[in-house]
Amino acid sequence: MTDIALLLFDGVTALDAIGPYEVLWRIPGARVRFVAAEPGPCRTDNGLLQLVATTGFADVTAADVLVVPGGFGTRRLVDDEPTLRWIRDLHAKTMWTTSVCTGALLLGAAGLLDGRDAATHWRARELLAKYGARPVDDRVVERGRLITCAGVSAGIDMALTLAARLADEMTARAIQLAIEYDPQPPYDSGSLASAGPAVLERLEEMTRQ
Amino acid sequence: MTDIALLLFDGVTALDAIGPYEVLWRIPGARVRFVAAEPGPCRTDNGLLQLVATTGFADVTAADVLVVPGGFGTRRLVDDEPTLRWIRDLHAKTMWTTSVCTGALLLGAAGLLDGRDAATHWRARELLAKYGARPVDDRVVERGRLITCAGVSAGIDMALTLAARLADEMTARAIQLAIEYDPQPPYDSGSLASAGPAVLERLEEMTRQ
Numbered sequence: 001m002t003d004i005a006l007l008l009f010d011g012v013t014a015l016d017a018i019g020p021y022e023v024l025w026r027i028p029g030a031r032v033r034f035v036a037a038e039p040g041p042c043r044t045d046n047g048l049l050q051l052v053a054t055t056g057f058a059d060v061t062a063a064d065v066l067v068v069p070g071g072f073g074t075r076r077l078v079d080d081e082p083t084l085r086w087i088r089d090l091h092a093k094t095m096w097t098t099s100v101c102t103g104a105l106l107l108g109a110a111g112l113l114d115g116r117d118a119a120t121h122w123r124a125r126e127l128l129a130k131y132g133a134r135p136v137d138d139r140v141v142e143r144g145r146l147i148t149c150a151g152v153s154a155g156i157d158m159a160l161t162l163a164a165r166l167a168d169e170m171t172a173r174a175i176q177l178a179i180e181y182d183p184q185p186p187y188d189s190g191s192l193a194s195a196g197p198a199v200l201e202r203l204e205e206m207t208r209q
Numbered sequence: 210m211t212d213i214a215l216l217l218f219d220g221v222t223a224l225d226a227i228g229p230y231e232v233l234w235r236i237p238g239a240r241v242r243f244v245a246a247e248p249g250p251c252r253t254d255n256g257l258l259q260l261v262a263t264t265g266f267a268d269v270t271a272a273d274v275l276v277v278p279g280g281f282g283t284r285r286l287v288d289d290e291p292t293l294r295w296i297r298d299l300h301a302k303t304m305w306t307t308s309v310c311t312g313a314l315l316l317g318a319a320g321l322l323d324g325r326d327a328a329t330h331w332r333a334r335e336l337l338a339k340y341g342a343r344p345v346d347d348r349v350v351e352r353g354r355l356i357t358c359a360g361v362s363a364g365i366d367m368a369l370t371l372a373a374r375l376a377d378e379m380t381a382r383a384i385q386l387a388i389e390y391d392p393q394p395p396y397d398s399g400s401l402a403s404a405g406p407a408v409l410e411r412l413e414e415m416t417r418q
Contacts, residue, residue, distance in 0.1 A: 013231070014227045014230065014231055015227050015228065015230075015231035015388065018223045018224050018227040019224065021223065021224075021257075021258065022222070022223055022224035022361065022362075025255055025257060026415070028415055028418055032257055033257075034257070034258060041250075041261060046234055048230075048234060048241055048242075048243070048263075049230065049243060049260065049261065050260070050261035051258065051259070051260065051261075052250060052258065052259035052260075052261065054257075101389075121389060122389060139391065139393045140393070140395075150389045150391070151387075151388065151389030152231065152387075152388040152389050152390070153231075153365065153388050153389055153390040153391075153392065154389055154391075156362065156392070156394075157392065157393050157394055157395065160394055160395050160396065161395050164395065164396075169396070170407065170408065170411045171411060171415065172395070172396060173396045173398035173404060173408045173411070174398070174404075174408050174409075174411040174412035174415055175412075176394060176396055176398040176399050176404070177398050177399065177400075177401070177404040177408055177409065177412055178360075178361075178412055179224065179360065179361040179362050179399075180310075180330060180331060180359045180360030180361050180362055180363055180399055180400065181361070181362040181392075181394055181399040182348065182359070182362075182363075182399030182400040182403065183362065183365070183366065183390075183392035183394065183399070184348045184349070184366050185365075185366055185369060185385060185390055185392065186349075186366065186369050186370050186373065186381070187369065187373075187378070187381060187382045187385055189382035189383070189385045189386050190385050190386065190388075190389055190390040190391030190392070191386075191389065191391040192386070194391065195382060195383075195385070195386040198379065199379065199382045199383050199386055200383075200386065202379045202380060202382070202383040203383035203384075203386055203387055206235070206237055206380065206383055209237050
């Protein structure tokens with residue numbers, strides 16, 4: 001069995017967690033557990049949705065895979081020693097330790113990224129560098145048994161990469177077909193480079209509202 | 210304000226719901242409500258995760274946008290008159306009625322797709338035709354104020370299309386940048402045509418396990 005622990009917390013971005021989950025649970029023999037400091041509902045970044053953690057830190061002392069999603073809640077957790085200790089303790093035993101988006105800040109704050117290449121949300125690259133990481137402008141960054149990736153939706157790409165490592169390429173491809181991941185975004189504005197300054201300005205305007 | 214109702218039910222596929230949600234809540238002035246027959250936690254298709262519906266059918270009698278996700282739970286709901294009535298009643302008042310994946314089966318069972326082009330998960334096309342719809346092999350199918358889309362991950366593409374209709378193209382592009390939706394799947398197996406017979410066979414083998 002492949003034991004997968006997916007961290008939840010108040011202020012998580014839902015798609016950061018659900019993208020990898022929707023891929024990883026489909027690996028034959030995988031068990032995905034949603035883990036928070038204590039079991040119970042966790043509110044997403046906007047407070048609109050609750051995702052329920054079925055297990056607490058105390059009950060998950062080892063896993064083959066750790067997935068750390070991002071979200072505004074990470075800003076508080078970078079100073080939360082119980083969370084960082086849990087990440088550190090799990091990482092000592094994982095085959096793969098992974099993050100999506102600003103989940104990388106938690107890996108960084110836990111001391112796992114010092115001097116290492118890592119990806120995060122484009123907005124958080126400077127912040128990530130404060131934890132000693134070297135922010136890389138790639139969608140999925142695999143270095144040894146650490147896999148980090150870019151913002152929010154990048155967790156799907158990361159998880160398909162991971163599925164091939166945990167199982168094999170045919171299994172990863174079969175999962176891609178199962179979730180019909182044949183992306184056709186109507187626009188080409190998914191990266192800072194492709195979006196350009198006018199789109200960035202519109203986003204900043206929306207964020208200020 | 211744009212009032213968005215997102216249906217939840219036991220047996221929903223999490224990404225079907227979370228993909229559109231992660232896009233649509235970011236539209237300025239949008240309010241997203243997760244609605245189930247009764248408020249409370251809904252188990253996803255594999256039972257591993259619970260998404261919490263904050264509102265019941267009785268409290269949501271109108272919305273600007275209805276989003277109906279898919280999942281194995283739809284197989285039961287196609288015969289559930291309270292759910293179909295709620296979909297029909299809401300559709301009478303929406304600006305846009307949408308589905309992701311096998312959510313189209315519920316729109317079909319509610320009588321909304323008779324004689325109309327519609328998309329669904331590739332596996333459910335024949336089933337969709339039983340409800341009088343004409344299954345179309347496109348990722349996002351917009352016909353009048355009905356938008357249906359392909360399986361699971363296609364909800365992200367659908368929601369970006371919808372965001373441009375509800376707001377404008379710049380806003381949709383800004384949301385695409387916010388969720389860093391610059392997809393780079395490691396493989397090209399996201400559609401039946403691109404996956405080929407060996408991948409399909411692997412998926413069938415995994416599904417039988």
